[in-house]
Structure formats: C-alpha cells, structure tokens
Amino acid sequence: MVRLSCRPRLIHFLFLVLFIYLFILFEHSFLRNERLRDDLKLLQRQLIYEKPNPNWAYNNTWxxxxxxxxxxxxxxxxxxxxxxxxxxxxxxxxxxxxxxxxxxxxxxxxxxxxxxxxxxxxxxxxxxxxxxxxxxxxxxxxxxxxxxxxxxxxxxxxxxxxxxxxxxxxxxxxxxxxxxxxxxxxxxxxxxxxxxMFNKSRATISVCVGPLQENYSNVLRLVEFVEMYRLQGAVHFYFYYVEASEEVRRVLDHYQHLRLADVFEWNVQAHLQDVHYAGIVAQFNDCVYRANVVDNHRYAAVVDLDEVLMPLKHNSLADYLRQCDEGRTSGFVFRNVFFYRRDSNDTFNAPGHIVNRVLYTQSKVRRTLEVMPAYVRSKVVVNTRAIVEMGNHQVYRSAPGFVDHIVHQTVGLLFHYRDKCINCKMVLIVDYTARRFGSLLFDRVDGTCLAVFMERRGICTLA
Missing domain, CATH: 2.60.40 (Immunoglobulin-like)
Structure with a gap:
C-alpha cells in the first residue's frame, strides 16, 4: 500500500523535472536566438550595399x-x-x-x-x-x-x-x-x-491617399486637402489614380513638379468588380512600404481625400507627434466624426479678396455629436518602420515591440467630410476647430489654383 501511494508523487516529481528541463532548454534556445539576431543586426550595418539599378525610377504598374x-x-x-x-x-x-x-x-x-x-x-x-x-x-x-x-x-x-x-x-x-x-x-x-538604409528615419510626415477613381474631378477638394495637410506638417504625398480628369492631373503634375508628390498609375481596371475598393489595401501597404523603404519618412498618414486628421490640443499633426510619440507606437488611431456635404455652407470666415471661397473644411462647421468606436471608419498615422500589414482603418500587424495607440477623442479626431450621410438623423454640433487654419489655407489654395489655372484667373472648379 505504501508503494502505491508513493507512485503518484514519483510521477509528479518526474513531470516537474521534465518541465524544468524543457523550460531551461527553451530559455537557452530563446537567448541563443536573441544573441543570433543581435549579432546579425550588427553585421548587417557593417556591410557595404551596392544598389542593383541606380536608374530605377520607382514607377510601378500592375x-x-x-x-x-x-x-x-x-x-x-x-x-x-x-x-x-x-x-x-x-x-x-x-x-x-x-x-x-x-x-x-x-x-x-x-x-x-x-x-x-x-x-x-x-x-x-x-x-x-x-x-x-x-x-x-x-x-x-x-x-x-x-x-x-x-x-x-x-x-x-x-x-x-x-x-x-x-x-x-x-x-x-x-x-x-x-x-x-x-x-x-x-x-x-x-x-x-x-x-x-540603417539610419534613423527622418521625423517627417508623408500622406498616403486612397486611389482616385471614377474619373475623379473635384479639383478644389484636392488642392484644399494637400494644403491643409501641409499646414499640419506633411512634407510629401503619394497619389495613385485609376481614373482622374485632365484638371486633376494638372494639379497632380504641379505638386509633382514641386517635388511634393509622387503620382502612380493604379491600373486595376480588370479587378474593379472583384477586389475591394480598387485594391485599396494593396495600395495603402505599397504606400507605407514606399514611404519607409524608398524615402525614409518616419510617419505616413493613411487617409482619403475627404478625411483630415485633426489634433484638438496641439497646433498641428506634426506638433502632436513630436510631443506624444514615445517611439514604440505602430499607429495613432483617430476616431471618426462626420461632416456632411448636404449641410448648408457657412462662408462667414472667407476673406473678401478670396476667389475660391467654398472650402469644405471651412464651410462645413457642423459635425456629428457621436464619435465612432476605434477601428470603425477610423484612420491612422503610422510609424512606417513598425508596419508589417496595414488595413484601411487600422494596423493589422506590427513589428515586434510596437503597439497601437487610440487617440482620446478630446485630443484628436478624424474629420470626415462625407458626401452622403450614413444616418441623416444623427445629432449635429457646431465645431470650428478646422477654422484655425482658415487664414493661411484660403491664401494657399488661391495661390495654387492661380499657378495651375492662370488662364481662368485661378478659379478651381467644384465637382
């Protein structure tokens, strides 16, 4: 009877010994793997890399x-x-x-x-x-x-x-x-x-813009979008077009000539009906990798033309990132509120000398009271070196050691100027936040429109 009672104790002891052995083996393997990776990173930086094709212009097509x-x-x-x-x-x-x-x-x-x-x-x-x-x-x-x-x-x-x-x-x-x-x-x-290649990324903001399609023609919105983000600290833009009007192409050529933008043909016509939104996920991922690998921008704002990432307690997006990024954040998630195109225009703050008076960020001053949950129509400004897979509204996979940060709704919001309302009965409140950029924005938009459309005295048409 004594022998029988001791057998379970012996089995438990053997399991404990086996567990300790496996743990030590795992710990040893883990430490060896970490040392291997550290040695690899050190050796990586000591090598001299030859660029295979120095004349490559980075102009991809499908x-x-x-x-x-x-x-x-x-x-x-x-x-x-x-x-x-x-x-x-x-x-x-x-x-x-x-x-x-x-x-x-x-x-x-x-x-x-x-x-x-x-x-x-x-x-x-x-x-x-x-x-x-x-x-x-x-x-x-x-x-x-x-x-x-x-x-x-x-x-x-x-x-x-x-x-x-x-x-x-x-x-x-x-x-x-x-x-x-x-x-x-x-x-x-x-x-x-x-x-x-191994230098610290430049603390600059690039902007990845969703694909322009269905013969996109809203020239004024395009110019306002670029100038608004420039006022927020963005230094470069990446545009991909499926179809765009001749006037829109003139504006894109203007920014490209100023070296403020790269413009790429997004020839996915064969898949417009059987891949989600003209392959926007492939486009956003291509853009984030391009901003990181090719141009060494630390940040990429991943947005559409009707969306503005709006800090509420900082002077600009650049100021917010400079003060709040502690280095291990993969993406700053801005929660969504809507402004609606069908709402009446308020042009009270448009200066008398301005030609292009109806700017969407300045004339639409009523937004939805409800702030949508994170990852539901939200948009993100990402640390490009942290991204493995980017989604339309969130980061799906980050490099080890990086995590998302959901921006509190009192600190920043995504201002979404939507043409059609999701729920036309939602409660609206007045929000003048975007008007703090108004004085400079009006002048910049008029200046760009005059440079591109001098033959019609700088009038950018509305679609």
Missing part, C-alpha cells in the same frame, strides 16, 4: 503573372532590412540573412497553392528561387473573389563586401504554371540613398 487569362497581377517589391519580422534567420561562416523582399499582388482570395516562391534575378541575369515564408491574402477582402496579397521571402546572401543584392523578382506557384516557365520580373525598390 502586370500580369504567367497565364494572362487567370488575371493574376503583381505590382511592387521592397527590400526590407527588418530581420525581427523573419521567423528563420541565418548567420554562419558562409551566409547571412540581410532582410526580406515584400511583394504586393492581386491573386484569388483562395489560391490553391500551399507553396509560393520568389525567383530573384541579379544584374548579371543569374537567378535563384526562394520559398516564401509568408504568402497570404491581406485583411479587408469583403467577400470578393480576388484579394490583395502580401508575400515575404527572406533574403540570404554570401558574406562579402560589397554585397550583391538582387535587381528583380518574380512570383512562382504551381497553379499558374506559366509563372515559372515565363516569370514576370519586376524591379525591387531600394532606398533612393543606400547610405540611409
């Missing part, structure tokens, strides 16, 4: 992959130096992981392939295949048959300096046989200045 009847498309690829977002890194006497390639594509939401590969090609036309560590449809599919996809392939290279990096990449997978037989290569985007 291109068909393999069998054209399948309507699989690829848009862009970025070299990402962050090794902490790669599950399996390598560092030995022969090779090391220097980063990864992040590729954006439009593929069927339910692609049959369990394995997707990247075919990388170098300037001397040599190539090899890398199995993707990540390949999946991104969020916000909304029951469409096609989706925006994000593919990540880790990049291992020989330990040598200068270090040869691939110039182009293509996707390959079994269900599209032609993708391997006749791969569609696209240029890989690297920093404009390779010496800044």
């Amino acid at each position: 291109q068909r992959i393999g069998n054209t009847t399948l309507r699989h498309e690829i848009y862009s690829a970025y070299f990402d130096v962050r090794t902490d977002i790669i599950s399996n890194v390598q560092l030995d006497e022969h090779q090391l992981t220097v980063g990864s390639l992040r590729i954006f594509a439009i593929l069927p939401e339910r692609l049959r392939d369990s394995r997707v590969s990247c075919i990388v090609r170098y300037a001397d036309f040599s190539s090899h295949e890398i199995v993707a560590e990540e390949a999946a449809a991104m969020h916000d599919v909304h029951n469409n048959s096609f989706a925006a996809w994000s593919i990540m392939c880790p990049l291992q290279v020989k330990k040598e300096s200068p270090l040869w990096l691939p110039q182009e990449v293509a996707l390959s997978y079994a269900s599209n046989r032609a993708s391997h037989v006749s791969p569609r290569f696209i240029q890989i985007s690297y920093p404009r200045n390779m010496s800044e």
Whole structure:
C-alpha cells in the first residue's frame, strides 16, 4: 500500500523535472536566438550595399503573372532590412540573412497553392528561387473573389563586401504554371540613398491617399486637402489614380513638379468588380512600404481625400507627434466624426479678396455629436518602420515591440467630410476647430489654383 501511494508523487516529481528541463532548454534556445539576431543586426550595418539599378525610377504598374487569362497581377517589391519580422534567420561562416523582399499582388482570395516562391534575378541575369515564408491574402477582402496579397521571402546572401543584392523578382506557384516557365520580373525598390538604409528615419510626415477613381474631378477638394495637410506638417504625398480628369492631373503634375508628390498609375481596371475598393489595401501597404523603404519618412498618414486628421490640443499633426510619440507606437488611431456635404455652407470666415471661397473644411462647421468606436471608419498615422500589414482603418500587424495607440477623442479626431450621410438623423454640433487654419489655407489654395489655372484667373472648379 505504501508503494502505491508513493507512485503518484514519483510521477509528479518526474513531470516537474521534465518541465524544468524543457523550460531551461527553451530559455537557452530563446537567448541563443536573441544573441543570433543581435549579432546579425550588427553585421548587417557593417556591410557595404551596392544598389542593383541606380536608374530605377520607382514607377510601378500592375502586370500580369504567367497565364494572362487567370488575371493574376503583381505590382511592387521592397527590400526590407527588418530581420525581427523573419521567423528563420541565418548567420554562419558562409551566409547571412540581410532582410526580406515584400511583394504586393492581386491573386484569388483562395489560391490553391500551399507553396509560393520568389525567383530573384541579379544584374548579371543569374537567378535563384526562394520559398516564401509568408504568402497570404491581406485583411479587408469583403467577400470578393480576388484579394490583395502580401508575400515575404527572406533574403540570404554570401558574406562579402560589397554585397550583391538582387535587381528583380518574380512570383512562382504551381497553379499558374506559366509563372515559372515565363516569370514576370519586376524591379525591387531600394532606398533612393543606400547610405540611409540603417539610419534613423527622418521625423517627417508623408500622406498616403486612397486611389482616385471614377474619373475623379473635384479639383478644389484636392488642392484644399494637400494644403491643409501641409499646414499640419506633411512634407510629401503619394497619389495613385485609376481614373482622374485632365484638371486633376494638372494639379497632380504641379505638386509633382514641386517635388511634393509622387503620382502612380493604379491600373486595376480588370479587378474593379472583384477586389475591394480598387485594391485599396494593396495600395495603402505599397504606400507605407514606399514611404519607409524608398524615402525614409518616419510617419505616413493613411487617409482619403475627404478625411483630415485633426489634433484638438496641439497646433498641428506634426506638433502632436513630436510631443506624444514615445517611439514604440505602430499607429495613432483617430476616431471618426462626420461632416456632411448636404449641410448648408457657412462662408462667414472667407476673406473678401478670396476667389475660391467654398472650402469644405471651412464651410462645413457642423459635425456629428457621436464619435465612432476605434477601428470603425477610423484612420491612422503610422510609424512606417513598425508596419508589417496595414488595413484601411487600422494596423493589422506590427513589428515586434510596437503597439497601437487610440487617440482620446478630446485630443484628436478624424474629420470626415462625407458626401452622403450614413444616418441623416444623427445629432449635429457646431465645431470650428478646422477654422484655425482658415487664414493661411484660403491664401494657399488661391495661390495654387492661380499657378495651375492662370488662364481662368485661378478659379478651381467644384465637382
């Protein structure tokens, strides 16, 4: 009887010993992995990187992959130096992981392939295949048959300096046989200045604007949008267009000539009916990676043309970020309130000499009392180096160590100037916050309209 009573104690003791052993093994493995990653980051920064194509102009367009009847498309690829977002890194006497390639594509939401590969090609036309560590449809599919996809392939290279990096990449997978037989290569985007690759990001704000489509023609709103965000501290804008009027293109060309904007063709006409909102998720992710990798902007405001991120206790968005960003925030989430186009215009504050008097941020002064919950129609200004996957209204995946911050409704709001009301019976209150920019905004809008449309004395037409 004594022996029987002692057996459970022995089993518990053995389980305890096994647990301690496994814990020590895990702790040792974890510490070894952390040391490996620290050594890898140190070695990364000691190498000299050669830019494969110094003449690459970063002008991407959607291109068909393999069998054209399948309507699989690829848009862009970025070299990402962050090794902490790669599950399996390598560092030995022969090779090391220097980063990864992040590729954006439009593929069927339910692609049959369990394995997707990247075919990388170098300037001397040599190539090899890398199995993707990540390949999946991104969020916000909304029951469409096609989706925006994000593919990540880790990049291992020989330990040598200068270090040869691939110039182009293509996707390959079994269900599209032609993708391997006749791969569609696209240029890989690297920093404009390779010496800044590991530098601290510039504390500047860029703006990622949702795709212009349906022959977008509201010139005055476009100019006001740009000038409002410039007053808030933004220094660069990224525009993508499906369709836009000739007048809108003239305004975009003007800002591009001033080096305030990059403008890209977003030729997704083949998927306007079967991918969510003209592939906006792919576009926002492309923009955030572009702002980070190519131009080294620390911040990107991810918004549409009818949305203004409005700090309530700080003079501008730049002031808010300068004072409130402690360095580990992936995105500052601004909750949504509506102003409605159908509401009457109040032009009381428009100076007498102004030509373009009906600015939406100045003439619409009544907003909804209700502040919508975070992540419901909210918009975000992100730390670009923290983003792995961006959504339309929220950050879906951040790099390790970064978290969202929901901006309190007394500190900042998203002012959404919507053409059609969601609930026309919602309670409205007067809010003059945006008018603190009015004096400078009116002058800037008139100045831009005159520069672009001098033949009609600086009148920007309303759509």
